[in-house]
Amino acid sequence: MRDTIRFLKGGELIELTDVKPTETVLDYLRLRTGQKGTKEGCGEGDCGACTVAVGRLVEGKLVYQPVNSCIQLLGMIDGAELVTVEDLAEDGRLHPVQRAMADLHGSQCGFCTPGFIMSLFTLYHAEGQTKSRKAVTDWLAGNLCRCTGYRPIIDAALESCFDSADDAFAWRGNETREKLRQITDSSDxxxxxxxxxxxxxxxxxxxxxxxxxxxxxxxxxxxxxxxxxxxxxxxxxxxxxxLGRIFGLDRVEETPSGLLIGATATYVSCEAAIADLSPDLGELWRRIGSKQVRVSGTVGGNIANGSPIGDTPPALIALGATLELQNADGSRTLPLEDFFIDYGRQDRKEDEFVTGVFVPRPDPNQIFRCYKISKRFDQDISAVMGAFRFTVMDSRITEARIAYGGMAGTPKRAKGAETALIGASLEDPSTWGAGMKALLADYTPMTDMRASAGYRMETARALLAKALMEASGTEAAQVRVLAAREAADDRAA
Structure with missing residues (x-):
């Protein structure tokens, strides 16, 4: 048992015993150390002003990832290197991303600039990134700027982030890796x-x-x-x-029958594997939160918190996923859909915890589609999330699994619509009407700040029609499908 947390900062070992359970990295930096380059903006992980970089060993490699320090607990950086904007300049010389931002006029008021700099620092050290505006905008989707405008910031990223890393962090990489190995242990x-x-x-x-x-x-x-x-x-x-130090709980295991995702596997760590299951899932993953959220947030956490709008559960329910739970007495599995009992209630004993979720791979005769509808394309919570799996024989639907988020107090299947679609022909849209009508009785959506009840119902019906159209293979419907597959191929590469 260890009564300290240990991490690296500025190349030095920091060891703390007086860490409060809810102390954040941001509060540690600004209130304890007086390092105020890292800013507090929204306080909820949306604006990116508080972004810092956290370096960890991943399969022996030193990987830097951006995190929102305003919601990252201080204890969670045990065994890592913490890098802030104060750490980048070397002997009075600006870091390459800082110099590019200055030269290309990427800052006006400057409040958001440290967060942009730290996100770009992690892009600067990322391997295998293709130089493109899209790569930059995907990486910076979690950093908001109100006054500069994004064009010069993107120009700075394109100027500085796509050559081999050549900074002090790269030069002392071997030393940092060795120090991280020394402070990584198996002690509770x-x-x-x-x-x-x-x-x-x-x-x-x-x-x-x-x-x-x-x-x-x-x-x-x-x-x-x-x-x-x-x-x-x-x-x-x-x-x-x-839970971040539990050995094996972050596993991502691909099998011929599906994908096992451990409870602490982050969205980033399973992104390529999930896109291999379905290009639509890969595109959904890309739109969950921001880069900062996806490198910290976990699929298991999104399930365990029981949100009625959680992006992943509807898609996984439609695929027939099963959930693993455990306590001191043993483990059990249950269909993921049965885990959600009512708003704020899950089928979990007082001392049980989620250990993983198994996602079946669609069979060759199954067609899967999922769609996220939100006010913003990136980094927004769904107003409606729809997921559909059709089993098809001779162009007729023999089985359907349909699940929505945002339409009820829990992620919920549309069982009436599923039954009504059995026997429907993908070649004859007139046979789809029974399913569309049955959907009206499957849900009683609510009105809130994201959408009205009427909008949700009309959107849910439109998404079902869209899924059926794409499943039918009409030429116009394949444009989005091909784009999703190309995006998935890019991620896999």
Missing amino acids: IFLGDSESFFASPTSIDGLAALYRQHPDATLVSGATDVGLWITKQLRELPKVIW
Whole structure:
């Protein structure tokens, strides 16, 4: 058992014992160290002003990723290198991305600039990126600027980020890797006492024992949701158990029958594998949050928090996914759709936790489509999320699985529409009407800030029609499908 967290900052080892359960990286930087280059903007991981880089060893390689420090708990950077805007200049010389931003006029008021710089720093160190405006805009989707305009920022990225890394971090890469190896261990972390603590077990058995002892603790994986409980809802969370150091819980295993995604596998870590299951899933993954959110947020967390609008559950339900849960007594599996009982209620015992989800691979005679409808294309919560899997024989639907998010208190299947579509011919749109009509009785959507009930219902019906049209193979419908496949191929490459 270890009662400290350890990380690197400016090449030096930082070791802390007095870490509060909900202390964020941003508060540590600004309030404890006085390093105020990192800014606080929205306080919820949307604007990117607070972006810092976190370096970790991934299969022996040093990988830098952008994270939102306003919702990243300080304890979660144990075993990593923390890089902020103050760390980039070397002997009075600006870092290449800083110099490009200055030379190409990428800053006006400058409030958002440190966050842009840190996101570009991680792009500068990323391997295998194709130089293009699209690559830059995808990478910077989580950084907002209100006054400069994005063109000069994108120009700075294109100017500086696509050659081999040649900065102080690259020069001392071997040294950093060795230091990270030295501070990485298999010891459980426990800071605090039985009434208030930050804990980080390294085994599933250790987690099960600790959670049985403290079932009132908050389990945290990426903190992209829990972070907002702290910054926006001002919740007191005296007991926090971080799952990020549990060996094997971040597994991503591809099999001929499907894909097993461990509970702490991030969206980025399983992006290529999920796109291999379906190009539509790959495109959905790309639109979940921002780069900062996807490198921290986990599929298991998106499921376990029980959101009625969570982007991943409807798609996984339509594919027939099963969920793994465990406690100190053992493990069990259940269909993912059965996990969601009602708004805010899941089929989970007091001391149970999610360990993974298995996603079946569509059969050759199955057609899968999913669509996310939101006010913003990038980094927005769905107003309606629709997912469809049709089993087809001789152009007729023999089985349908349809699931929506945003239409009920939980992600929910449209069982009436599923039944009504059996026997429908993909070659005869007049046979689709029964399914479209049945959908009206499957849901009673609500009106909220994202959409009205009427809009949601009309959109849900339109998405069903769109899925059927694409499944029918009409030439016009294939334009989007081909684009999604090309995007998936790009990610895989």
